[in-house]
Structures are given as C-alpha cells and as structure tokens.
Amino acid sequence: MTQKEILAWFKNQKWKPHLFQQDTWKAMLEGYSGLVNAPTGSGKTYSVWFGILLEYLQKHPDYKTKTKQGLQAIWITPIRALAKEIEYSTKRSCIDLDIPFEVAIRSGDTTSAQKTKQKKNMPQLLVTTPESLHLLLSQKGYADVFKNLSTVVVDEWHELIGSKRGVQMELALSRLKGLNPMLKIWGISATIGNLEEAKDVLLGKYGNPTKMIRAELPKRVEIETVFPDKIENFPWSGFVGTKLVPKVIPIIHNSHSVLIFTNTRSQSEIWYRQLLDVAPEFAGLIALHHGSLDQKTRTWVEDNLHAGKLKAVICTSSLDLGVDFSAVDTVVQVGSPKGVARFMQRAGRSGHSPGALSKIYFVPTNSLEIIEGAAMREAIKRNVVESRVPYVRSFDVLVQYLVTLAVSDGFRPEIIYEEIKKTFCYASVTPEEFAWALQFITNGGNSLDAYDEFHKVIIEEGIYKVTSRAIATRHRLSMGTIVSDSAMQVKYMSGKRLGSIEESFISKLKPGDVFWFSGNNLEIVHIHHMDVLVRKSKAKKGMIPSWQGGRMPLSSQLAEMIRYKIDHFFDAGAIEEEELNKLKELFDLQAKRSHLPTNKEFLIEYVQSREGYHVFMYPFEGRFVHEGMAAIVSHKISEIQPITFSVAMNDYGFELLSDQEIPIEEALELDLFNIDNLEKEIQLSVNATEMARRRFREIASIAGLVFQGYPGKSAKTRHLQANAELFFKVFEQYDSNNLLLRQAYDEVLDFQLEIRRMRKAYNRINEQKLVLVRPDKPTPFAYPIMVDRMRGKFSNEKLEDRLFKMKTQLEKE
Structure with missing residues (x-):
C-alpha cells in the first residue's frame, strides 16, 4: 500500500485529506515524534493512524504472507468509549484496504479470557488506557511484549496532561523509550492555552527530533442560549435548571439525535427523569450515559447512538471526547461548562466532520448564569482557551511505578533514574530524593521501618524486585491514580448489575428507602458488604445520588470573559446581545441597589x-x-x-x-x-494542615500505603481515611521531610487553592x-x-x- 492508495481510500469516503494529515504521515515516516493539534471532527485519528500503517508496510513488504510481527503500536485513550471508536475506525480502514492488521482493546472492560488471548498473541495495534499500560509493565517478560513496538499514540492529550494519569503516561513512555530509544511518540490534542508546553511534557527530553503539526482549520461554533420566560432578579442555582425542560423538548423533536451534557452524574439522572415526566413519548428513545453505569448499559447506549436509534442521550464527561456519533446533529449544555475548552469540546460532538457547523444550546441553571452564553461566544471569537497545569514531582506516582517495575522483572535504579530524569514531571528530582523513594519501597522509609508490610521490595545483586506473590497481587489490584469514594455495586434481586454508587451516599440510606439511579426509582431491599440489592419502586420521589468531585471551579479564562461582559454592559451596542438584553433588568437592579x-x-x-x-x-x-x-x-x-x-x-x-x-x-x-x-x-x-490531611488520602492510596481491598471486599472509605490520617500524623511527628507529606501541602497550594x-x-x-x-x-x-x-x-x-x-x-x- 502506498500514500496514493490512501488518497484513493479518502476519495471513496467522499473525503479529501487535509494538509496537516499528509504532513503528519510524512513526519512519522521521517522518524519524528510530535503533537497533532486540530479541531474536533477534522480527522485527527487518521492523521496518525495512516502514518502507523505506512511505516508498518514500509518495514514489512511481505505483510500479506507474514502477518504476525508482534505489537507494532499502542494507542492510549483516556476513556473507554473512545477506545471503541478508535477500534472501529482503524479496523474499518484495514478491511477496506485489505491489510491484515489486527486491532484489539485492553481496558477495565476487557474480559480475563480476552486478556489471556492477548498475552499469548498480541495484536499489532493495542488500544488501551494509561492504567492498563502500567498493568502490562507489571507482567513478567514485558520487555519481550514491547520489543517490536514502533509507535505510541496518546489521544486527547489535553485531557491527561493536567492529571496524575498524565504523569503515569510520562513514566510509561520513559520505560518504553528505555527499551527502544527510536520509539516514536505522537500525541493528539485539541487546542489548549499552553500547547507548546503540552508537547514538551508528552515528548520529554529524549534527544529525538520532534514536531508540532497544527491544522489551520477554523471550527464554526454557533451558540444559542435557552432563556426562561421570566428572568429572576434574585437567582439561585437550580431555580431555572429543570424549569427549562419544556424548552429543550422542541430542540430534541427538531433534531435527529441530541447529546445533553450535564456537569454531574446527579444532574444527568434528574434531567433524564424530568424529560420523561414532561414528554413520556420519549420512553425508549432517550437514554442515560455516565461513568457509574454498568459497562453493558454504556455500550448499548453508544451502539444505538452510532445507529441513530436514540433521539437524545443525557450524559456527563463520559461522552466528552473524540467519539464520532455521526447521527448527532445537536448538543445541549445544561449549566455552566466552567471552561471554554470543555464547552468547545462538547459543541464539537455535533457537526463532527471537517467544515461542519457545530450547534450547541446553552441552558443556564440560574439567571445570572445567562451571561456565560455571551462570555463563551466572546472567548471563542478571541480564541481564548484554558491552559492545563502539568503535575511536577508527584512522588506518590513514582513510588507506585517503582513497585510496578519491581513486581515484573525488577529494575536497576541507576537505569530508571536516568529514564525518569528525562520526563517533565521528574526532571528536578535529585539523586537524594530518588534514594528516598527507593528506601520507601524497600523498608517504608525512616518512620515505617519497623513494620514488615512496608518492606515490599528486596534487592538481589543490585536489582530491586518483589518476590512475594501476595505483595504483587495487592499491588496490581491497587494500581492507578484515580482515587474515589468506595464503589458499591447496585444490583437487582435477580443479580443484574446496574452500576456503581459511592458508599458515602448509600451510608445515609436504609432498606425501604428509595433513590434514583440508571433512570429508575429503586427501593433498597438489602445492603450486604459492598452490594446494594434493589427493586423498582413506584414511588414518585426518591433521593438523588451524589458523587464526589461534582463541583468544578470556573476557569480563569471564562471568568475573565464574564468580567468583560459585565464591564461592557453599558456600552453602546452591547445590549444588542440577547443574553445581555435579557439581563438588563437584573443588572439595572444590581446597579440601583x-x-x-x-x-x-x-x-x-x-x-x-x-x-x-x-x-x-x-x-x-x-x-x-x-x-x-x-x-x-x-x-x-x-x-x-x-x-x-x-x-x-x-x-x-x-x-x-x-x-x-x-x-x-x-x-x-x-x-x-x-x-x-x-x-x-x-x-x-x-487550615492548610486539615486540607493537606484530606489531600493525603489520595496520595497514600496511590503510593500504596493504604490498600483499598480485594474485588467484592473493598475497604470502607472511612477506614481508608482513618489509615491515611494515621500515616499523616506519624509523618508530621516523626518524618517531617517525608516527600509524600511535602507533596500533600504542595498540591493544596497548586491545585486546591x-x-x-x-x-x-x-x-x-x-x-x-x-x-x-x-x-x-x-x-x-x-x-x-x-x-x-x-x-x-x-x-x-x-x-x-x-x-x-x-x-x-x-x-x-
């Protein structure tokens, strides 16, 4: 296959490849690593995917007769819904072009049987998550799995960079680069305020040639604010919200398929029920999608969105990214999106093709929030988007990573130190600080030396390794950087699983109580260990589940645009903006009082x-x-x-x-x-100490100080918190230079305050x-x-x- 055949394939799809796509193919064939920046729906996936295919065919001209060359490329995706989309797009092109190139997914939803099959015979492209990649690094003989690896693609990098999952990626890439210095790393990202820094964080300092490839393709976004009939001059959050449901129903009727984004899972449950109450004709035509629902439910929703069988899906950030639902022609944002980039990302779910108009309706949840419609329009006009602050010196992730390597084949510290120093996150780590991390995983550091359970890693002939199967098992079960409240499984009496809900919410309820979940009113029959057994209820009222992290802060960029709009309220012509015109009475009253x-x-x-x-x-x-x-x-x-x-x-x-x-x-x-x-x-x-104490629970979990329990027997959150607080007190009193303790205080300043x-x-x-x-x-x-x-x-x-x-x-x- 040649680039000419790829161009013919594009033509068959009635597409024309963009210049940025062809530039990416060329750069990949020339050995560059890089970052592709392009708007949603412009073909970012194919820009990197065909670069992988072209290089593969160049290296393996006998690809039709010798199809098993091992793992060639890894595609990292931050969400599971996107993994399925990548699998679909890549497989489709391989079938059309008659290229025997196997593609498979490996994530938390992958069955044990599928993982066993992959272990024996890896696909040529593995679509996976940061967590699953680290699990592969924890397997014996992992170096052999990656020996033929040519390219790693990190999709939606703008979503990972400002999180510890991004740090996980930096560490995994440093190890893969250590195994193969010629490995190419390519990121795919929407526009963020610090795009050059984002490239530097992803690609590290490995000495390989790098490129930034930008698609000069303007994205047309049309914003229409949905107004209440009466603007409340004394607004409160929630007063408008669901009262605008009747105005959203015609939008659904007049569209082929609609994504209705809410900021929290609780809000999505409320809107689903309200839409059915007001418009019962939507029964069977609308659905819910959020991260706590069972995987089978989410897959069913995604499949039916693809097929155009659903009029609307009420969702959270679970459908924010990259997924191409061609049937979706309209997006509704309920409440403040809190940021310009998030709003544009969601708008891009509609008109998901090059040059297409993305139409988004903004539904404010209180009167004052109406101004955000005008503020977002101003931000998009000025091309103002948020930066993502990368984590630095995350010792909890480093400690976990070192144990991961020790669990697999072991590691030599001098090699790993040189590798991590080439990452953005750990570039400033001194030899003394790295020695502290090594001491921590071998004997728990200065304050935990007396406790055998923290003697996880032993040293044999200069190699740090884990020899205890129990320690290895516990570590693999605890890996990852997403720490949330303990999840309790919601199941019908028949055993059918509906999804998970946080223990802190269920702990307030008792058998006989009713709550909303998965679009149903459910009565609690029995709570046993970490299972909540339920049956459907005919009660008209029920508690609404709450999930941790529901309140996102307003971004500084959107806040600046709001201040700008208030400042220009009295300007000649400003009142012509519909949002400001609607708020005239409220602002006049504010000025008067x-x-x-x-x-x-x-x-x-x-x-x-x-x-x-x-x-x-x-x-x-x-x-x-x-x-x-x-x-x-x-x-x-x-x-x-x-x-x-x-x-x-x-x-x-x-x-x-x-x-x-x-x-x-x-x-x-x-x-x-x-x-x-x-x-x-x-x-x-x-009370920085109290804030750091709360922050330390996450750090302690990631660093392996507290164990969250075995499957089906998860430790209760209050026990995790108690254990984390105990360690916090010990470190405060006896080990004030503990790097995890210092990290807790630094994170409070950088990310909480x-x-x-x-x-x-x-x-x-x-x-x-x-x-x-x-x-x-x-x-x-x-x-x-x-x-x-x-x-x-x-x-x-x-x-x-x-x-x-x-x-x-x-x-x-």
Whole structure:
C-alpha cells in the first residue's frame, strides 16, 4: 500500500485529506515524534493512524504472507468509549484496504479470557488506557511484549496532561523509550492555552527530533442560549435548571439525535427523569450515559447512538471526547461548562466532520448564569482557551511505578533514574530524593521501618524486585491514580448489575428507602458488604445520588470573559446581545441597589440583616480561589478584632457572615489585599494542615500505603481515611521531610487553592478601585451566594419554600 492508495481510500469516503494529515504521515515516516493539534471532527485519528500503517508496510513488504510481527503500536485513550471508536475506525480502514492488521482493546472492560488471548498473541495495534499500560509493565517478560513496538499514540492529550494519569503516561513512555530509544511518540490534542508546553511534557527530553503539526482549520461554533420566560432578579442555582425542560423538548423533536451534557452524574439522572415526566413519548428513545453505569448499559447506549436509534442521550464527561456519533446533529449544555475548552469540546460532538457547523444550546441553571452564553461566544471569537497545569514531582506516582517495575522483572535504579530524569514531571528530582523513594519501597522509609508490610521490595545483586506473590497481587489490584469514594455495586434481586454508587451516599440510606439511579426509582431491599440489592419502586420521589468531585471551579479564562461582559454592559451596542438584553433588568437592579462594577473596580457590599452582618466580595475567579481568599480576608479582619465568621462562596464571589459588626473600612485602610507574602498568609489563615490531611488520602492510596481491598471486599472509605490520617500524623511527628507529606501541602497550594491564579487575582484587585457599598438588602449578586450557604441547613423542599419567601420579600422591597 502506498500514500496514493490512501488518497484513493479518502476519495471513496467522499473525503479529501487535509494538509496537516499528509504532513503528519510524512513526519512519522521521517522518524519524528510530535503533537497533532486540530479541531474536533477534522480527522485527527487518521492523521496518525495512516502514518502507523505506512511505516508498518514500509518495514514489512511481505505483510500479506507474514502477518504476525508482534505489537507494532499502542494507542492510549483516556476513556473507554473512545477506545471503541478508535477500534472501529482503524479496523474499518484495514478491511477496506485489505491489510491484515489486527486491532484489539485492553481496558477495565476487557474480559480475563480476552486478556489471556492477548498475552499469548498480541495484536499489532493495542488500544488501551494509561492504567492498563502500567498493568502490562507489571507482567513478567514485558520487555519481550514491547520489543517490536514502533509507535505510541496518546489521544486527547489535553485531557491527561493536567492529571496524575498524565504523569503515569510520562513514566510509561520513559520505560518504553528505555527499551527502544527510536520509539516514536505522537500525541493528539485539541487546542489548549499552553500547547507548546503540552508537547514538551508528552515528548520529554529524549534527544529525538520532534514536531508540532497544527491544522489551520477554523471550527464554526454557533451558540444559542435557552432563556426562561421570566428572568429572576434574585437567582439561585437550580431555580431555572429543570424549569427549562419544556424548552429543550422542541430542540430534541427538531433534531435527529441530541447529546445533553450535564456537569454531574446527579444532574444527568434528574434531567433524564424530568424529560420523561414532561414528554413520556420519549420512553425508549432517550437514554442515560455516565461513568457509574454498568459497562453493558454504556455500550448499548453508544451502539444505538452510532445507529441513530436514540433521539437524545443525557450524559456527563463520559461522552466528552473524540467519539464520532455521526447521527448527532445537536448538543445541549445544561449549566455552566466552567471552561471554554470543555464547552468547545462538547459543541464539537455535533457537526463532527471537517467544515461542519457545530450547534450547541446553552441552558443556564440560574439567571445570572445567562451571561456565560455571551462570555463563551466572546472567548471563542478571541480564541481564548484554558491552559492545563502539568503535575511536577508527584512522588506518590513514582513510588507506585517503582513497585510496578519491581513486581515484573525488577529494575536497576541507576537505569530508571536516568529514564525518569528525562520526563517533565521528574526532571528536578535529585539523586537524594530518588534514594528516598527507593528506601520507601524497600523498608517504608525512616518512620515505617519497623513494620514488615512496608518492606515490599528486596534487592538481589543490585536489582530491586518483589518476590512475594501476595505483595504483587495487592499491588496490581491497587494500581492507578484515580482515587474515589468506595464503589458499591447496585444490583437487582435477580443479580443484574446496574452500576456503581459511592458508599458515602448509600451510608445515609436504609432498606425501604428509595433513590434514583440508571433512570429508575429503586427501593433498597438489602445492603450486604459492598452490594446494594434493589427493586423498582413506584414511588414518585426518591433521593438523588451524589458523587464526589461534582463541583468544578470556573476557569480563569471564562471568568475573565464574564468580567468583560459585565464591564461592557453599558456600552453602546452591547445590549444588542440577547443574553445581555435579557439581563438588563437584573443588572439595572444590581446597579440601583448597590453597584455594577467595571473592570477597573472591585465591588464590596456590606449588608445588615436578621442573620447578622454580611460582607460580600466579587472577584469572579472561581470557587477554589474564593475559598482561599475568603479565609485570608477573614483572618486579617479577625486580627483587628476577635470575630467569628461563617463563609460561603460560589464561582462569582464569597460572603463573610458574623453576628457582630465587621470592621470592613478599618480593614481596607490597613491594606486588606496586600499579598507581599501570600504563602505565609495562607498558612496563617487557611487550615492548610486539615486540607493537606484530606489531600493525603489520595496520595497514600496511590503510593500504596493504604490498600483499598480485594474485588467484592473493598475497604470502607472511612477506614481508608482513618489509615491515611494515621500515616499523616506519624509523618508530621516523626518524618517531617517525608516527600509524600511535602507533596500533600504542595498540591493544596497548586491545585486546591490555585495559588498562582489567586496571586493574579490579588494583583488585579490591587490595581482596581475598591468600591464599598452598604445596600439596605441583599442584592442580585449576593443572593445566590447566600443560597449556597443555606443549602446545608435545609432539605430541598424546605430550602425552596424558604428561598421563595426571601425572594418575594426582596422583590417587594
């Protein structure tokens, strides 16, 4: 096969190969590694896939008579739904071109029988995940499996780079490069703000030639905001939300197939039920898709989406990436997408072909969120997208990786140290720090030396290896970097599995209670170990499951666009934007009762109510930054006079509430927003130790300090937390230089409090004019923050009653 035959294949598909695809094929044949950057639906997959095929045929001209040359290429995908899409696309082209090239998937959904078959006879292309690749590295004789490996492709690299799964990939690639220095690494990525850095993180410093290949293909995205009939001037999250279901139903009717994205699994369950309640004619035509549903259910949904048999699928990020459902012509985003890149990624699920228009409807979940429709349109026009901050010095992942290598064939530390130093994550690791990691896996380090269970690795003739089968088994069961609440299996009495749900939610329920899951109302019959046995219920109400990590913070780029839109609200012509026009009454009321800040102003509101004294501040910087800022501000005020605060926040601002007067003017005179030593301010004001303790649970699990249990007998989360806290206390008291302990504090600053972003926010505020206003009553900006504080005090029904009374009173006044 030649490039000419590939071009003929494209022509048969009624496609024309783009220049970036042909550039990629050429670069791969010339031995380059690189990163392909192209918009969704432009053919990124084929740009790399045909490069692999061309090189294979060049190396093996006798490919039709000698078809078993072993594993030639690995294709890494971050989600299982995408793995199936890659398998379909690659197999299809091989069949069309009559090339005997075997493609197979290896993931958490792959059966034991399939894995055994692969072990005996690997396919030429293996589509897998970062976790499954590390499991292969933990097998005896893994070097023989990879001896013919020519190329590794990392798909959707922008999704992996800002996570510890990205670190896993860096380490796996360093080992594969160590086995074969000529190995080519290719990434596929959508646009992110730090694309060059993303390339450097993926490709490391291996001395091979590298290229960035960009597709100069503009992606047309049309955004239409779905408005409520009445704009609430005192909005709260959830008030609009499902009330807009009747307006989404015509969108579904008028489309061939629709993806409805929600930000949380709970929200997807709610929308599925609401759509069926309002439009029962959709029964059997709409479906749910999220990561906690059983794999068979997800596969059924994906297959029927491909076939165009479903009118709509309500989903989460489980269908964010790369999957080409050609029948999908419309996308709906429910609630703030929290980021521009995520919004564009989801929009690209429709019009999934070169040059096609991607149409996305934005459904705000409260009135104030309406402005995000205009903000996202502005961001796309300016080509503003988020950067992904790569992890550095993740010693928990390094410790796990070293044990993985010790479990397989063992390793020589001098070789592995040289390999990891070529990665972005571990480039700064000193010989002393690496020696600490080696000591930790052999005897638990300085503080755990007396406990045999932490003597995992032994040294024989300079080779570090695991000889205990029990330790090897436990390690393989614990591998990975995704740490979540313990998963309990939801099953019908018949034994049919529906999916998994987090223990923290089920622990609040008892037999007879009803909850929503997998689109059904389910009554708990019996809870046994980690199984929740259920039956269908006819009850009309039920608890809605909650999953950890449901609240994503607003990105700094989207926050900047929101501030820009508020700043330009009074500009001539700005009101022509439909979103701003709809919000005119709300913004006018905000300006009348308080102030509508420009980009050169920072608004502070001081309000007295029956609850006490409130200070509201509006940095518009996202929930995580506001958490840290609120703690610092409250600490500084309490230094003026002893005072206790209740703190609440949302993505737009935060509230300090006290039962005594707050000396806000005196605090401002004393330079409240000075951050000459921000790290010290955080240590003084934020309970960094408690935050690090919570963060340490994940680190302890990844590093193998706590074992999450055997299949079907998972350790309960409270036990994991207790064990992690015990280690945390031991390290704090007896091993303060422990690198895992230091990592916990670093991650709190970098990823939980977003210290770099917080510093930028403080710098911006210090350049703005401080506007202190004393409204008589809470304002439209303040109201949703107050609602956030009240959520923890009332049930949904009581909260709604209370908020309705508050809103009515505020509107009268």
